[in-house]
Amino acid sequence: MHVRKSLVMLLYLVFILVPIYWLINMSLKSNQEILGGLTLWPVAPTLDNYRVIFTEPSWYTSYLNSLTYVSMNMAISLLVALPAAYAFSRYRFLGDKHMFFWLLTNRMAPPAVFLLPFFQLYSAVGLFDTPIAVALAHCLFNVPLAVWILEGFMSGVPKEIDETAYIDGYSFPRFFVFIFIPMIRPGIGVTAFFCFMFSWVELLLARTLTSVDAKPIVAQMTRTVSASGIDWGVLAAAGVVALLPGIAVIYFVRNHVAKGFALGRV
Amino acid sequence: MSLQLEDVTLKVRGETYIDEANLQLDSGSFNVLLGHTLAGKTTLMRLMAGLDTPSRGRVWLGGRDMTDVPVRQRNVSMVYQQFINYPTLSVFDNIASPLKQAKVARAEIQRRVEETAHMLGIDHLLGRFPQALSGGQQQRTAMARALVKDADLVLFDEPLVNLDYKLRESLRVEMRKLFASRDTLAVYATTEPAEALALGGTTVLLKEGRIVQSGPSGEVYRQPCNMEAASLFGEPPINLLAAEIAGGECRIGRQRLPLPAAWQRLAEGHYRLGVRPHHVSLAPLATGEALCLPVQVRVAEIGGSETFLHMTHDEIDLVAHLGGIHELAVDQALEIHLPCAEMFVFEPGGELLLSPALPATAARA
Numbered sequence: 001m002h003v004r005k006s007l008v009m010l011l012y013l014v015f016i017l018v019p020i021y022w023l024i025n026m027s028l029k030s031n032q033e034i035l036g037g038l039t040l041w042p043v044a045p046t047l048d049n050y051r052v053i054f055t056e057p058s059w060y061t062s063y064l065n066s067l068t069y070v071s072m073n074m075a076i077s078l079l080v081a082l083p084a085a086y087a088f089s090r091y092r093f094l095g096d097k098h099m100f101f102w103l104l105t106n107r108m109a110p111p112a113v114f115l116l117p118f119f120q121l122y123s124a125v126g127l128f129d130t131p132i133a134v135a136l137a138h139c140l141f142n143v144p145l146a147v148w149i150l151e152g153f154m155s156g157v158p159k160e161i162d163e164t165a166y167i168d169g170y171s172f173p174r175f176f177v178f179i180f181i182p183m184i185r186p187g188i189g190v191t192a193f194f195c196f197m198f199s200w201v202e203l204l205l206a207r208t209l210t211s212v213d214a215k216p217i218v219a220q221m222t223r224t225v226s227a228s229g230i231d232w233g234v235l236a237a238a239g240v241v242a243l244l245p246g247i248a249v250i251y252f253v254r255n256h257v258a259k260g261f262a263l264g265r266v
Numbered sequence: 267m268s269l270q271l272e273d274v275t276l277k278v279r280g281e282t283y284i285d286e287a288n289l290q291l292d293s294g295s296f297n298v299l300l301g302h303t304l305a306g307k308t309t310l311m312r313l314m315a316g317l318d319t320p321s322r323g324r325v326w327l328g329g330r331d332m333t334d335v336p337v338r339q340r341n342v343s344m345v346y347q348q349f350i351n352y353p354t355l356s357v358f359d360n361i362a363s364p365l366k367q368a369k370v371a372r373a374e375i376q377r378r379v380e381e382t383a384h385m386l387g388i389d390h391l392l393g394r395f396p397q398a399l400s401g402g403q404q405q406r407t408a409m410a411r412a413l414v415k416d417a418d419l420v421l422f423d424e425p426l427v428n429l430d431y432k433l434r435e436s437l438r439v440e441m442r443k444l445f446a447s448r449d450t451l452a453v454y455a456t457t458e459p460a461e462a463l464a465l466g467g468t469t470v471l472l473k474e475g476r477i478v479q480s481g482p483s484g485e486v487y488r489q490p491c492n493m494e495a496a497s498l499f500g501e502p503p504i505n506l507l508a509a510e511i512a513g514g515e516c517r518i519g520r521q522r523l524p525l526p527a528a529w530q531r532l533a534e535g536h537y538r539l540g541v542r543p544h545h546v547s548l549a550p551l552a553t554g555e556a557l558c559l560p561v562q563v564r565v566a567e568i569g570g571s572e573t574f575l576h577m578t579h580d581e582i583d584l585v586a587h588l589g590g591i592h593e594l595a596v597d598q599a600l601e602i603h604l605p606c607a608e609m610f611v612f613e614p615g616g617e618l619l620l621s622p623a624l625p626a627t628a629a630r631a
Binding site for chain 1: 337338353354355411
């Protein structure tokens with residue numbers, strides 16, 4: 001029984017790791033080898049593909065563009081969601097429950113719905129093709145999620161802690177920054193992770209709202225068809241590099257991420 | 267600093283939580299709020315602290331009207347039933363936090379935190395974090411934080427409830443010592459009558475948001491102002507029997523008993539008799555008059571060296587707290603003796619007419 005269980009797990013792991021292995025495998029091959037025939041590992045390993053990524057400005061700036069708008073989005077989402085979540089978790093006001101639910105329904109709309117209004121609006125106000133344009137557009141999806149996750153974590157903190165702080169003489173801002181935020185640090189990490197996850201992989205809005213100056217990596221990867229055909233090796237290397245920030249981020253929140261999937265309500 | 271509540275009322279969405287509380291607590295006194303769960307003990311404390319504002323009435327602290335002063339600007343402290351500490355701060359920083367907010371000099375903070383921690387026996391834990399402490403140590407930390415700042419008013423909201431029995435006893439003894447030497451006004455909420463008596467000081471009886479009676483603990487216990495007060499202050503609660511005095515006899519249910527001499531002055535009519543469980547006796551009394559009632563045993567709870575006997579007489583539930591072990595079978599018929607000298611007599615409306623400590627002169631004309 002035990003052996004059979006481990007076998008199933010092993011097969012599953014192999015199954016999900018095959019595409020990732022194949023990506024890495026491709027990124028270390030030359031285009032001739034990729035197109036030449038099936039080889040399970042690089043026969044003539046080469047780092048040329050990676051060299052292209054890190055030396056050609058169109059590649060590395062697109063990484064920087066992506067990282068820029070993702071960081072902006074995480075910062076804006078957290079700054080907006082922290083006070084909102086605190087209000088939802090601590091105060092009762094007219095229509096609070098409806099509003100809270102309405103926030104989440106924002107995520108039900110497909111991003112494509114907002115393409116046209118965003119494109120027109122940003123063109124009109126001169127934000128088109130800037131990282132902040134993408135960051136703000138992503139806020140529409142990330143702020144509600146951030147509020148939901150943070151509210152769950154905040155409601156796990158007894159309100160007596162808030163009161164004790166006031167009794168001790170803390171002002172609200174001091175309490176919020178020096179006592180409350182450190183207490184929900186895992187929640188903030190998880191929220192940042194979820195914002196990152198959406199913003200980093202989102203293609204449609206990011207591609208539509210940018211053209212040259214703020215072109216994100218996901219857009220760059222879809223535009224590599226040249227006169228000489230598709231550059232498979234470089235594309236694979238770009239894919240591997242695109243995985244790295246995600247790995248780094250999930251490493252920091254690995255212990256809390258399950259609670260985040262339950263919107264902080266475990 | 268003295269605390270005075272004047273017609274303090276709290277209504278939330280049409281529901282009354284506190285109903286016209288009037289109370290005067292003196293500087294340096296130790297006061298116990300006694301009442302069942304949901305009696306309004308916590309609500310009353312929150313009103314005293316300024317965490318909630320009364321819908322009506324005033325709160326005076328040291329002669330100043332503090333009703334609308336926010337809690338941050340009052341010099342109060344509070345210990346909750348749950349162990350509330352800042353989990354991200356060490357024990358030292360937890361205790362020091364009110365002093366830091368008050369901008370006390372660093373050396374002074376160090377001295378006072380160490381002194382308070384020593385008093386509560388947690389001076390060896392100052393470097394640890396609250397999660398690394400046991401429940402008792404966590405609550406001591408919370409108490410140290412409440413005591414370190416020399417507040418005018420210290421509120422304890424059932425601080426010992428979540429602790430184990432042994433720890434509760436020892437902390438209770440320490441509390442009395444801590445406050446004997448201080449001139450802080452302390453208010454302590456509890457559901458346990460025994461705790462109120464053990465802590466001494468003043469007892470305020472609360473029921474359904476009303477203050478039933480307040481006064482020195484022993485006095486309130488010996489002379490409850492009415493039936494409510496008598497049944498609140500006692501565990502197990504006082505036994506209450508409906509009685510009628512007529513034609514020179516005392517009628518309890520179908521039982522007709524000769525009228526005891528002490529009650530001769532009482533006018534004919536209906537009364538309620540109260541007798542505390544530990545005065546109920548299975549054997550006839552050696553001296554003094556007693557009422558003798560036939561009862562049926564319901565259950566006998568046997569502790570180490572005492573027995574709680576639950577019985578019924580004519581569908582009236584009675585409890586006896588007996589010394590020693592009495593093995594009694596269910597449905598066994600018994601006679602119990604209720605000493606008249608230890609009985610309370612209430613009017614049907616609940617007001618006290620006679621108490622064991624009071625001579626019969628207070629009888630109604």
